[in-house]
Structure formats: structure tokens, C-alpha cells
Amino acid sequence: MQWMGLGNLWFALIIPAIIVLYLLKRKVEDRIIPSTLLWQRTMQNWEAVKPWERLRRNLLLLLQLLAACLLVLALIRPSVPTEGITSDHTILVVDTSGSMMAKEGNETRLERAISQAKALVEKLGSSQTMTLIEAGLEPNVLVSKSADKEPLMQAIEKLAPFSGTSDQIAALSLAGAIAENEPGSGVVWMGDGSGERKLDGGPVPTFSGSFQFMQMGSTRENTAIGVFVTQPTEKGVEGLLRVDNHGSMPAKGKVTVFDEQDKLLDTDSFSVGAGSSQTFSFQKLAMSRVYRAVIEPEQDGLSQDNVMWSVPFAAGKGKAALYSPEGNRFLHQVLQTVGSLEVETIQQAPDAAAAARDLWVFDGVVPDQLPKGNILLIAPNKKTEWLPLAGEKELDQQPRPVSPDDPLLKHVDWRDVHVAKGYVLDEMPGMKPLVRAGDVDLVRAGIIDGRRMVIIGFDLHASDFPLRPAFPIFMQNVVNWLSPGQTAPIPTAHPGEVLTIPLSPGATTRTLTYPNGHQQSLTEDATSKMMQLPELTGLYRLDEGIDTGTKSTYFTVQMNEEESNIAPKSVSVARKNTDEQKESEEATATDTTGALGTKELTYWLAAFALLVLLVEWRVYQRGY
Amino acid sequence: MNQNLLDPSWLARLERMQMASRKAVSGSQAGKRRARQMGSSMEFADFRAYVPGDDLRQLDWNAYARSGKLFLKKYLDETELHVNLYIDCSRSMSYGQPNKMARAVEIAAALGYLSLCHLDHVSVYVFDSRITAALTGLQGKSQAHRLLSFLSSLQEGGTGDIQTAMRQPGAVSGKAGTSIVLSDFLFESGYTEGIAYLQAARQEVTLVQVLSKEELAPEYAGELRLIDSETGQAKEVSLTSPLMEEYHKSLRDYQQELSAFAYGRGIAFVSVEAEQSLESIVFHVFRQAGMIR
Numbered sequence: 001m002q003w004m005g006l007g008n009l010w011f012a013l014i015i016p017a018i019i020v021l022y023l024l025k026r027k028v029e030d031r032i033i034p035s036t037l038l039w040q041r042t043m044q045n046w047e048a049v050k051p052w053e054r055l056r057r058n059l060l061l062l063l064q065l066l067a068a069c070l071l072v073l074a075l076i077r078p079s080v081p082t083e084g085i086t087s088d089h090t091i092l093v094v095d096t097s098g099s100m101m102a103k104e105g106n107e108t109r110l111e112r113a114i115s116q117a118k119a120l121v122e123k124l125g126s127s128q129t130m131t132l133i134e135a136g137l138e139p140n141v142l143v144s145k146s147a148d149k150e151p152l153m154q155a156i157e158k159l160a161p162f163s164g165t166s167d168q169i170a171a172l173s174l175a176g177a178i179a180e181n182e183p184g185s186g187v188v189w190m191g192d193g194s195g196e197r198k199l200d201g202g203p204v205p206t207f208s209g210s211f212q213f214m215q216m217g218s219t220r221e222n223t224a225i226g227v228f229v230t231q232p233t234e235k236g237v238e239g240l241l242r243v244d245n246h247g248s249m250p251a252k253g254k255v256t257v258f259d260e261q262d263k264l265l266d267t268d269s270f271s272v273g274a275g276s277s278q279t280f281s282f283q284k285l286a287m288s289r290v291y292r293a294v295i296e297p298e299q300d301g302l303s304q305d306n307v308m309w310s311v312p313f314a315a316g317k318g319k320a321a322l323y324s325p326e327g328n329r330f331l332h333q334v335l336q337t338v339g340s341l342e343v344e345t346i347q348q349a350p351d352a353a354a355a356a357r358d359l360w361v362f363d364g365v366v367p368d369q370l371p372k373g374n375i376l377l378i379a380p381n382k383k384t385e386w387l388p389l390a391g392e393k394e395l396d397q398q399p400r401p402v403s404p405d406d407p408l409l410k411h412v413d414w415r416d417v418h419v420a421k422g423y424v425l426d427e428m429p430g431m432k433p434l435v436r437a438g439d440v441d442l443v444r445a446g447i448i449d450g451r452r453m454v455i456i457g458f459d460l461h462a463s464d465f466p467l468r469p470a471f472p473i474f475m476q477n478v479v480n481w482l483s484p485g486q487t488a489p490i491p492t493a494h495p496g497e498v499l500t501i502p503l504s505p506g507a508t509t510r511t512l513t514y515p516n517g518h519q520q521s522l523t524e525d526a527t528s529k530m531m532q533l534p535e536l537t538g539l540y541r542l543d544e545g546i547d548t549g550t551k552s553t554y555f556t557v558q559m560n561e562e563e564s565n566i567a568p569k570s571v572s573v574a575r576k577n578t579d580e581q582k583e584s585e586e587a588t589a590t591d592t593t594g595a596l597g598t599k600e601l602t603y604w605l606a607a608f609a610l611l612v613l614l615v616e617w618r619v620y621q622r623g624y
Numbered sequence: 625m626n627q628n629l630l631d632p633s634w635l636a637r638l639e640r641m642q643m644a645s646r647k648a649v650s651g652s653q654a655g656k657r658r659a660r661q662m663g664s665s666m667e668f669a670d671f672r673a674y675v676p677g678d679d680l681r682q683l684d685w686n687a688y689a690r691s692g693k694l695f696l697k698k699y700l701d702e703t704e705l706h707v708n709l710y711i712d713c714s715r716s717m718s719y720g721q722p723n724k725m726a727r728a729v730e731i732a733a734a735l736g737y738l739s740l741c742h743l744d745h746v747s748v749y750v751f752d753s754r755i756t757a758a759l760t761g762l763q764g765k766s767q768a769h770r771l772l773s774f775l776s777s778l779q780e781g782g783t784g785d786i787q788t789a790m791r792q793p794g795a796v797s798g799k800a801g802t803s804i805v806l807s808d809f810l811f812e813s814g815y816t817e818g819i820a821y822l823q824a825a826r827q828e829v830t831l832v833q834v835l836s837k838e839e840l841a842p843e844y845a846g847e848l849r850l851i852d853s854e855t856g857q858a859k860e861v862s863l864t865s866p867l868m869e870e871y872h873k874s875l876r877d878y879q880q881e882l883s884a885f886a887y888g889r890g891i892a893f894v895s896v897e898a899e900q901s902l903e904s905i906v907f908h909v910f911r912q913a914g915m916i917r
Binding site: 027028029030031032033034035036037038039040041042043045046058 | 715716717718719724808810811812836838839842844846847848849850851852853854855857858859860861862864867870871873874875877878
């Protein structure tokens, strides 16, 4: 049983209102009787009983209450699930995103969706039609309004999961648009609701037809590798790995790092609490062009996110200058560790004639003139013409990412970070806030005078940020973003994304090898190639024939981190009413096989209420 | 006028009845009632031997002729009974179909008439919270006319209160006798002391409670404000069948209290319904109760 208009429940207030009116109204008729002596004695016994005894056996009142209850029930629009499909035209949307690969018992969520979809097709009536949409990276109409079961069955069987994230809004909009054009349409969404591009914040698609969400997921236990990065240092290759437990129970298991030839390099065991993460660092890994980390959790919902490749930052090093008059051990250390930079510590502020650097790091000082190159500014304590500093402020709130999707904040967990005080900056054109505590921007990033700039608006010593795993990850992101293109490796991409692959100038042959062994030669003669990645996760290799031999570049395509969180969620749409009133409603998850259509009982209830009213009128006339 | 009060067709039947009374009183005039003392009436009681000084007129000469001894023939002295009829004329008596007052008056007429037929002394007192009218000292069938015309002129009055009414001077006859109280006994202030006062005046009391059908089985429904016809007191009730059951229970309790009170004091108690026919009240209810024979 579902309630389609639960918002109207406040109409139920009519019931106490009727009772109160009955108690208050009591139209009394005067009647002179010989003596009230006996009545006094009667009422003495009677009035000891509660006042609502008066209401007992009051047929009219009971009928009125019944009618009111029925009307309220009708207003909250109950509906019962009915066997088979009720709409003439069903738009079946199947989510094929990565989280649908999660195992539910012996089958994956997608396999379950496929079998339920087939059951739906088999129940199609002779006059009923179905449109099949795959909610992939882009919604894809596989079969359009077909009454023929054969092509539908074939299309459903061919459905395969992809490692990417499905665009839920686009799929809903498409389904909604089709439903709009076909009167009598109903949309059925088969999915787990998790991992999909979130509806939060975005406009909720509106529907005029019926919408039914069939929940395919039930488990939420999943452990995944959140991050795996490696980089060469003077002492060897270091690896940083984060294991995320998205489930509600603690997870245990083993984590192993392999090299390019699948030789085991290091291993460790993990034990992660519910909903938290554990970070590992591997020191002195043997040199390899590619590393592969594998976790083996004891319990796991989704196995596809248990492997992650990492390509160490191997290319030439950029030049960075660190100017920190007060000295900053954390900063010094992290700049040595992350990215591929040659860090030079300078003792005085650079002037206009200073040699160009790829990255300038200013800690606790603000240069009057911006030097050439990208800039990382930490704890700016001076107002200049380009830096509108408004003062210092004690912070009592937790830092909170403003735009968590920004590449600079990727994998950075701000929950454990505490900042004592920060510098208040006024509005700066071109710079957007990334992290905030209260109304103080802690991190801003943007472009000023043609150079990339990141401002960390607090003194690292006034926070525990450097002590958290978030710090090196954040600095890695920052340095990557501030480093010029050729020094950084090709970033990790998600399936289906558009990726810019840098190409070596002057190469004669270029071959791209896919994780499945498929090879593609690239014929472009440019310094970069933009390509849409296939929906295939794993390690990609670009071999380029240059005069010194063959140069191989690796890059990895990983499943979106969001997909690892397989907790089932419901999909909600806004219902478009005939009178254009919008009310937000939640389509609740139903798990019943085949019970798909809903039948609203509103009209029956309203008719029944009318009948009760007629009875009541009759009763009133006859004066019971 | 008064002929309406009693149906002539059964006046003859009424004449054959007699008020039952444990209290036979000797009076100055000869009544038709057997007295306990031997007297000079026609009713034979016993023989006894003659002693000098006896009235020679009472000698049984036939017995002397057969036995040669002088015997006196004893006759019961026939005395009259004082019958006092009390009629409640409070406003609550004006309900019912026919109303309780009318029924009470009819009962009084019947009882008064049969008493007159037996040469009893009949007095009628009409009361609400005081004695509003009284007709005393009737005797003999010839007075029936006075009784009936008095009774048919009665009208209901105000608030009933038997307690104060009985204490009024002239409310109680000085002679011992039988008092029959015709009332609904729905007195706000109670009835016990009033009746006790009556009993203290050497009266053999009989209580006849006249209730109308309206009181015995009210047919009200809905939301009512019940107003007392005498006191004007109002009571709001919402009549439901459980409440009705409660009312019937109260009614039963009240009647039981009344009859328990009567039984405890050796008083006869009869409850009649105003809607019952007079004939059945007199010939069945009263006879069964032993009020008349």
C-alpha cells in the first residue's frame, strides 16, 4: 500500500473537529416533565462516567466520522500494487551503472533486474506496449514502444553493466518526455538508486504519468579502494592507499600491491570500521612503471572496485620555489613528497627579475608583485592591491567542502580536520571558494592574471590539517593542478569520460592498448588527443614510436568512487498535477516481483464516502 | 359532572366491596362494620349465661324455652371506620393520559364511595405543600353526591411537599382510622417524615403510588433539557439506550426504596399506572393488595 498524497494527512484534523463540534453543539430541546427527581438520580450515576459516553451509540456522529475518515483516506490517495502493468504504455528504464554489478545473493543486481524486466514483458497485455531505456552514461532508447515481446526480450537480455555512472536526471527527463507525449504512459525504474549522479540540488524531473521505482538492491556492505597513488622519491617508490568501507559493519581483509609483472611487492591487512576509511602507505616499493593494488575483503558487495592501478609520476620534474620566512616543516616535507617537483627554498621575496619557476609557494608572506608562474599562497597575512584581506577570525566550525566534486578536493576527507583561526578574504574575481568554515573561505582556487593560484587561508600551524591523511592528498591535488601539463602523468579517468591524452611530439606510430588487449592506432599528429573513453576499466597503454625507441605511457580508468557506495536509495520524482501544482513525492521502493502497477483507491473511497453521506442524510431524515 | 367520575355500571359491584382494615374503631354512631366489642347489632357472636343486671332485651327466649336457663345472645357492636383519603395535587400529578391527578381522584372516588356505602366516615384531603382543600365528616351513601362533586372540582396546584403538608393543622384527623395516600411520591424533600407523622396519628396508612407511563417508560430521544414541572430545575441529557437503562434502574431503585420503607413500617404499598383502567386498579390491584375485600 502506498500513499500518494501523504501531504494531505493534515485533513485528518477534521475528525477531532467533528467530535468537538458534537460536544459543543448539542442542540438541546426543552421538555417539561413531571419531575426530574428520577433523572437526577439517573444522572448522578451516569455523569460519573466519562463525558465521551455521550458520544456512544450516536449513529449520526459515527456516520460523520466514517465519512470524514474515508474522505481523508481519499485525500492521501492510497494505492495498492497490482499484478502486472496497468498503464497502456510502459517506459522501462534499467539502470546499468557500476553499482548494479553488486552481488545480491547469487546474482548481481543487474541480473535480477533483467529477470524482473523479462517477467514484466511476459505479463504485457495484447494492447500494452513498452519502451526500453538503458540509463547509462547517456540514456539510450533500446526498444521504442513495441507491443512485440521478442525484440524486447532480446534487448533486455543484452543489457550489460558498465563501470561508469549513469545519468539519472537525463534518463528521467527522457522517460518523462516520452511519457508526456504518450498519454497513458507509466514509467518503471529498475535500479538501486545508488551511485547515480545525484538529484540533490539539481532540478527534480517532473512527471505527469505514473512513476514506479523497483528497488534492486538490499545490501550496503562493500569495501573499496578509494585512492591508490604512487610516486618515486629519493628512497624509492612510495605508495599511498585508502580503503573505504561503505557498509554498516566493520570490514577486515588483506591488501596487496603488485608490480607490472604481477610480482607481489607488499602486503598488509586492514580492519576498517563501518562507514570509515583506513589509509596505508607503502615505502620503498620496487621500481615499476605501473602498480596494482588489490584488496581481499572478507565480505564484499562489489568486486570491481577491489583493484586499482597507479602510474607513478615519472616524467620530468617541475621547478618550485618555497618562500617561508618562519619556516614550515610540514610544507617542506609535503612538497618533497608529493608531485614531481624540485623544491628550492628561497630566503627573500622574489622581485620582478626573479627566474621563472613552475610553482611559487608563499607561506605566511604575500609578495607585493606576483612573480611569473603558478602560485600557492598559504596563510596570507597582508593586504595588497590584488589580495583583499579583511582580517583574522577565530573559527568554531568544522571545515566543509563547498564543491566536493572539484578535482582539488578529490579524496580529501575534511571531517577530522580542525582549524583554529583563518584569514578573512573579501570577494576575489576569478577565485572560487572550495572549503569553508562558517563564513570564512579556507581554500580558494582560481586564475588571477593568467596564472593559476590556490590560497590556503589559514596557518598550517593553527590547525591539525598537516597531521591528517587528507593533507598529502590535498597537496598532491594542489601541486598537480598547479604544475604545468608535461610534468604530471595522465590523470585517472572514469569510464565514458572525455580525456585529453598528451602525445609526444614527433612520434611516428602511436598505438593505444585497451585493458582487454584491443589495440587502436592513433593517427593524429598533434600534441594531445581528446578521446571519449570506452566503458572499460583498467590499465590503458599508449605506445609511441619515437627516434629513441618506444615510449610507453600508462593511464588508468577507474570506476567512479560514488559507485562503490552501493547502499540502496530510492529515486524520487516530482509529480505534475493536472492543476499544475507541484508536490514532491517519493516513489517508495517496492521489492515485489511483478507487483508493478499501482491502482489508486481514491475514487472508490470517495464514492464510499458519498454513500455514507447518503446513509447519514437518510438517518437524519428519519430522526434516529 | 360527578357521574363521569365513576362508571354507573359497576357502582353496584363497588357497593359490595368493603375497605379492609385491621383497625376497627368504635364510634358513637352505628356503622356497618363489625366492632370487636360485643354490641347491639344484628350480627350474632356468642351466647353467655345471664347475670343479674344484664339487659333483659337481649335474653334468648328460645334457648330458655328449650333449656330453662337464661342465656344472653351476644351481637357484635357495628362501628364505623374513619377513612381519610389524601390526594396529591402537585403539578407533577397533571401528567399522563389520563393524568395521574385524574386517576387519583377516580381512585379516591371509588374508595370513598364504597366506604360511604358501608357507613364509614370519609374525609378527603387535597395537598401539595399544604392542604389546599378538604372535605371531612361524610357518612352515609347520601353523602356520595357531595364527595363526587368535591372530587370533580379539584385542580392541580403547586410544588408537592408531603413533609410540610402533613404537619399543617387540620391535616390529620384526630380519630384513628385508615389513611390512603394517593401520590406519585416524587417529592424533592422526601416523604418519610410526612408518612411517619400520619402513622403517628393512629392511622393505618396505605400508599398508592400513581405513576404515568411517561415516567415508567419514557419515550424521549435525542438531546433534551428536561425541566421539572414543579421546581423548574433543568437537567440536560443526551438520551441513549444505555442512559435509558440507567433510568429504569433508578426508577426500580426508587420504588424499591419506597416499598422497603413501607414494609418496614407496616404500611401497605401499591403502585399503579395512571394509564391502567380504574376497574382493573380497584378490582385487581387493590384486591390483590388486600386493601379492599
